[in-house]
Amino acid sequence: xxxxxxxxxxxxxxxxxxxxxxxxxxxxxxxxxxxxxxxxxxxxxxxxxxxxxxxxxxxxxxxxxxxxxxxxxxxxxxxxxxxxxxxxxxxxxxxxxxxxxxxxxxxxxxxxxxxxxxxxxxxxxxxxxxxxxxxxxxxxxxxxxxxxxx
Numbered sequence: 550x551x552x553x554x555x556x557x558x559x560x561x562x563x564x565x566x567x568x569x570x571x572x573x574x575x576x577x578x579x580x581x582x583x584x585x586x587x588x589x590x591x592x593x594x595x596x597x598x599x600x601x602x603x604x605x606x607x608x609x610x611x612x613x614x615x616x617x618x619x620x621x622x623x624x625x626x627x628x629x630x631x632x633x634x635x636x637x638x639x640x641x642x643x644x645x646x647x648x649x650x651x652x653x654x655x656x657x658x659x660x661x662x663x664x665x666x667x668x669x670x671x672x673x674x675x676x677x678x679x680x681x682x683x684x685x686x687x688x689x690x691x692x693x694x695x696x697x698x699x
Contacts, residue, residue, distance in 0.1 A: 589687060596681030607674045614666055622659040629655040 633651030634644075642650070 585691065589684065589691070592687060593681060593684045596684050600677070600679065600681065603677055604674065607670065607677070611667070611670045614670070615663075618659075618663050618666065622656075622663065626652065626655040626659060629658075 630648060630651035633654050634647040637647040637650060640647070
């Protein structure tokens with residue numbers, strides 16, 4: 550007699566994803582989102598630090614340029630003012646007026662030069678972007694990814 554025993558199909562082990570229930574998936578999603586946010590915050594910190602360093606370096610260079618210009622202004626102003634005062638030696642001006650005129654002319658020249666330097670550095674710093682471009686791009690990518698996933 551031939552007896553036929555129907556063989557039960559072999560059970561395939563379930564994958565780890567199949568065994569997870571909804572609370573575990575939500576928990577894992579929350580952990581992944583927190584890790585993503587932490588990564589983005591770290592990127593933002595690095596970029597802000599780089600931008601701050603750029604502005605600090607620019608400010609220090611402006612300050613150094615200002616000090617050098619001030620020292621130069623004082624020394625050259627005295628020399629030029631005395632030189633200009635000798636040009637007025639043949640005039641009817643008093644020696645005090647000759648010296649004053651020499652200092653006014655020299656001061657005006659250095660005031661114009663210093664203003665040009667300060668405005669050039671200000672324009673250079675104004676071109677520096679305040680918004681961290683890498684972080685903004687990464688956040689845009691993440692937003693698009695989250696829209697696709699949800």
